[in-house]
Amino acid sequence: MRSHINSRDPLAHEVLAAVLQVRSARGSDRPPSLQVLLWRRALDPHLGRWSLPGGRLRADEDVETSIRRQLAEKVDIRQLRHVEQLAVFSDPRRVPGPRVVATAFLGLVPSDVDPEVPEDTAWHPVEDPPRTAFDHRDIVTGARDRLRAKLSYTNLGFALVPRRFPISVLRDHYSAALGYRVSATNLQRVLSRRGLLTDTGDTAPSGRSGGRPATLYSFVHDDMQVTDPFAAFKPPSAGRARTS
Amino acid sequence: MRSHINSRDPLAHEVLAAVLQVRSARGSDRPPSLQVLLWRRALDPHLGRWSLPGGRLRADEDVETSIRRQLAEKVDIRQLRHVEQLAVFSDPRRVPGPRVVATAFLGLVPSDVDPEVPEDTAWHPVEDPPRTAFDHRDIVTGARDRLRAKLSYTNLGFALVPRRFPISVLRDHYSAALGYRVSATNLQRVLSRRGLLTDTGDTAPSGRSGGRPATLYSFVHDDMQVTDPFAAFKPPSAGRARTS
DNA sequence: ACAAAAGTGTTGCGACTACACCCATGA
DNA sequence: TCATGGGTGTAGTCGCAACACTTTTGT
Numbered sequence: 001m002r003s004h005i006n007s008r009d010p011l012a013h014e015v016l017a018a019v020l021q022v023r024s025a026r027g028s029d030r031p032p033s034l035q036v037l038l039w040r041r042a043l044d045p046h047l048g049r050w051s052l053p054g055g056r057l058r059a060d061e062d063v064e065t066s067i068r069r070q071l072a073e074k075v076d077i078r079q080l081r082h083v084e085q086l087a088v089f090s091d092p093r094r095v096p097g098p099r100v101v102a103t104a105f106l107g108l109v110p111s112d113v114d115p116e117v118p119e120d121t122a123w124h125p126v127e128d129p130p131r132t133a134f135d136h137r138d139i140v141t142g143a144r145d146r147l148r149a150k151l152s153y154t155n156l157g158f159a160l161v162p163r164r165f166p167i168s169v170l171r172d173h174y175s176a177a178l179g180y181r182v183s184a185t186n187l188q189r190v191l192s193r194r195g196l197l198t199d200t201g202d203t204a205p206s207g208r209s210g211g212r213p214a215t216l217y218s219f220v221h222d223d224m225q226v227t228d229p230f231a232a233f234k235p236p237s238a239g240r241a242r243t244s
Numbered sequence: 245m246r247s248h249i250n251s252r253d254p255l256a257h258e259v260l261a262a263v264l265q266v267r268s269a270r271g272s273d274r275p276p277s278l279q280v281l282l283w284r285r286a287l288d289p290h291l292g293r294w295s296l297p298g299g300r301l302r303a304d305e306d307v308e309t310s311i312r313r314q315l316a317e318k319v320d321i322r323q324l325r326h327v328e329q330l331a332v333f334s335d336p337r338r339v340p341g342p343r344v345v346a347t348a349f350l351g352l353v354p355s356d357v358d359p360e361v362p363e364d365t366a367w368h369p370v371e372d373p374p375r376t377a378f379d380h381r382d383i384v385t386g387a388r389d390r391l392r393a394k395l396s397y398t399n400l401g402f403a404l405v406p407r408r409f410p411i412s413v414l415r416d417h418y419s420a421a422l423g424y425r426v427s428a429t430n431l432q433r434v435l436s437r438r439g440l441l442t443d444t445g446d447t448a449p450s451g452r453s454g455g456r457p458a459t460l461y462s463f464v465h466d467d468m469q470v471t472d473p474f475a476a477f478k479p480p481s482a483g484r485a486r487t488s
Numbered sequence: 489a490c491a492a493a494a495g496t497g498t499t500g501c502g503a504c505t506a507c508a509c510c511c512a513t514g515a
Numbered sequence: 516t517c518a519t520g521g522g523t524g525t526a527g528t529c530g531c532a533a534c535a536c537t538t539t540t541g542t
Binding site: 432453459 | 518519520522523
């Protein structure tokens with residue numbers, strides 16, 4: 001504890017990322033869910049709790065470079081398809097000890113990679129995360145809400161799915177991320193009307209119990225674009241909901 | 245210049261605000277415009293250029309407290325009706341000399357106050373700002389865009405206008421902020437349908453050349469709320485535009 | 489043939505734009 | 516009574532949700 005605090009004291013800056021991915025419980029055929037990568041703290045403030053990956057900002061990098069470097073170094077996430085700033089967390093007492101200001105990020109990993117992560121990290125459902133260290137839970141919530149909002153008016157879905165996918169898979173990803181069941185029919189039409197999807201010409205083999213083979217689609221752009229200032233995919237109209 | 249840079253060096257943090265207000269050119273009866281408060285730098289890096297108000301983050305305050313304090317202290321803006329974080333600017337070379345990371349804010353002042361500001365500050369149109377110091381122009385642009393977007397799906401208009409206002413005044417403010425002419429008729433209907441406006445019962449006296457006296461309305465809430473995940477007030481449909 | 493899964497046609501609704509028209513005041 | 520500005524009625528459009536129906540496969 002310093003006895004005197006100078007108002008122009010420099011302070012430490014860290015970057016943190018809520019890395020989200022739509023994942024299926026291994027083996028199970030329950031629907032996949034939106035999950036966040038957390039690691040268990042090995043040091044004392046909040047030892048044993050779950051926290052977001054990240055670390056100190058270096059002198060020669062900006063915050064986005066920093067979070068990308070740290071994710072690549074520490075948890076082997078090189079497959080990030082999208083990274084964006086969420087907010088600054090700056091409560092002077094947000095962490096015990098010397099002050100640290102944090103810049104929080106949202107990161108997205110497509111579901112067809114399973115990045116190798118260290119022993120002490122694990123994926124947790126964003127809807128029901130474990131007890132986290134510091135203010136990290138707020139960051140997870142913020143990341144989830146940002147993703148949900150942007151699915152409605154941007155092409156951000158591209159960052160959740162493999163390059164090529166049948167509509168049913170796309171539907172499962174949107175449903176997992178949004179937290180409610182979305183209609184494959186209307187999803188296809190909305191995204192097509194906006195010019196976001198292309199038919200690759202190929203089809204996926206039909207499943208174990210037959211059925212018409214599904215056309216493989218892909219997103220036209222692989223960077224985020226605002227496609228519609230309007231939002232869509234609102235939760236079903238709460239009364240006659242039956243979104244097949 | 246330090247000869248050795250340690251990657252865990254602490255660094256300075258500043259807060260900056262793009263304070264926006266819809267203002268009329270004094271005396272003129274041209275339509276009002278969206279303007280930003282800038283002050284002329286008296287110190288050497290970029291001496292004489294225009295810059296955003298703000299300053300160093302103190303050890304005992306979070307970034308929002310800090311920007312509110314600094315605006316109150318330095319430029320006598322106590323009438324902020326809305327403050328929100330925009331983004332972190334962290335390029336290591338964004339300012340000459342020792343590194344400073346900045347958190348940028350959007351601030352809104354209603355048009356019925358004319359805050360007393362120091363000699364060396366002035367309001368400038370956001371559409372055509374003067375040459376600014378550092379990366380401050382990007383912050384101004386970001387603030388403008390954030391305001392425009394939020395006018396479409398929140399009640400943020402409340403922060404631009406006086407407490408009570410006729411629809412024609414509201415229309416002028418939306419038009420100034422959005423940069424294109426908005427229909428008073430439809431503006432009233434959209435905001436009413438969303439439950440954002442109330443009829444105060446009073447009316448404004450009719451102007452110099454007669455006309456029906458206007459009802460005075462006010463916003464129902466005086467804090468920001470997301471009222472519609474959808475956007476509205478898109479520019480007129482570029483072909484048959486005649487938005488009276 | 490029949491089940492299963494993919495995809496299309498069609499209807500209805502809600503929210504917005506555009507614009508004609510009516511209302512209340514000052515001169 | 517006329518000019519001026521405020522406000523309402525109403526028709527057309529667009530985007531989406533819902534759901535019935537058709538298509539294409541495996542068994």
